[in-house]
Amino acid sequence: MQSQHLHTKFILHRNLTESEMEQIVLLKKQHWDYTVEDQLRWIESNIQPQDIHLLIYGESRLMAYLNLVHRTVLNAVEKHVLGVGNVCVDKAFRRTGLGAVLMWSANWYLKTHHTVGMLLCKAPLCRFYESVAWEKFEQKACDKQGNVLNENIHLYVYNGAFSTIKLLGDVF
Numbered sequence: 001m002q003s004q005h006l007h008t009k010f011i012l013h014r015n016l017t018e019s020e021m022e023q024i025v026l027l028k029k030q031h032w033d034y035t036v037e038d039q040l041r042w043i044e045s046n047i048q049p050q051d052i053h054l055l056i057y058g059e060s061r062l063m064a065y066l067n068l069v070h071r072t073v074l075n076a077v078e079k080h081v082l083g084v085g086n087v088c089v090d091k092a093f094r095r096t097g098l099g100a101v102l103m104w105s106a107n108w109y110l111k112t113h114h115t116v117g118m119l120l121c122k123a124p125l126c127r128f129y130e131s132v133a134w135e136k137f138e139q140k141a142c143d144k145q146g147n148v149l150n151e152n153i154h155l156y157v158y159n160g161a162f163s164t165i166k167l168l169g170d171v172f
């Protein structure tokens with residue numbers, strides 16, 4: 001295999017270029033079968049200017065991606081967290097450890113910004129997130145309407161601990 005230099009980039013949504021947006025949409029499209037227009041519409045309505053994209057390039061090709069969105073959760077008091085979403089790796093590079101590199105990069109960001117991370121995932125991916133030091137929130141969490149958030153999906157936390165969780169913003 002040819003040697004690959006990885007280049008990691010954190011960028012605020014408001015600073016994202018059109019070409020970066022295009023590469024994100026094409027990578028996401030490998031995994032979530034929506035049209036380019038639908039993908040762009042989703043990003044426009046769900047990602048705010050101050051939210052963060054994490055991009056990992058090999059040479060000039062986008063190989064792995066996730067985003068971090070600002071949210072508030074209510075424990076005893078309100079707390080700012082970053083919700084991790086759209087975690088994906090180019091199909092050609094899956095099971096090579098790149099997903100772990102991506103998640104450890106996000107973990108580094110959360111640690112250095114003294115911020116708690118949260119994510120939701122389906123059962124088959126629990127092993128993946130546990131392999132990169134995320135901890136399952138075993139109690140029932142609820143959304144802003146009071147409905148159980150983690151009934152059919154698992155909630156993971158990194159860099160913090162909560163006794164109860166009520167997510168005040170939209171699910172990410």
Ligand SMILES: CC(C)(COP(=O)(O)OP(=O)(O)OC[C@H]1O[C@@H](n2cnc3c(N)ncnc32)[C@H](O)[C@@H]1OP(=O)(O)O)[C@@H](O)C(=O)NCCC(=O)NCCS
Pocket residue numbers: 031086087088089090093094095096097098099100101120121122124125127128129131
């Ligand atoms: C999930 C995903 C990002 C993982 O990336 P990856 O580069 O394949 O993962 P890694 O090679 O770093 O895997 C590290 C470890 O996590 C676990 N793991 C990774 N993917 C897994 C899967 N699909 N099922 C179970 N365990 C998995 C394994 O223990 C793996 O180590 P191993 O290969 O030595 O057994 C990638 O498979 C992907 O893009 N999936 C499609 C999009 C998606 O479903 N995203 C999740 C949204 S919540």
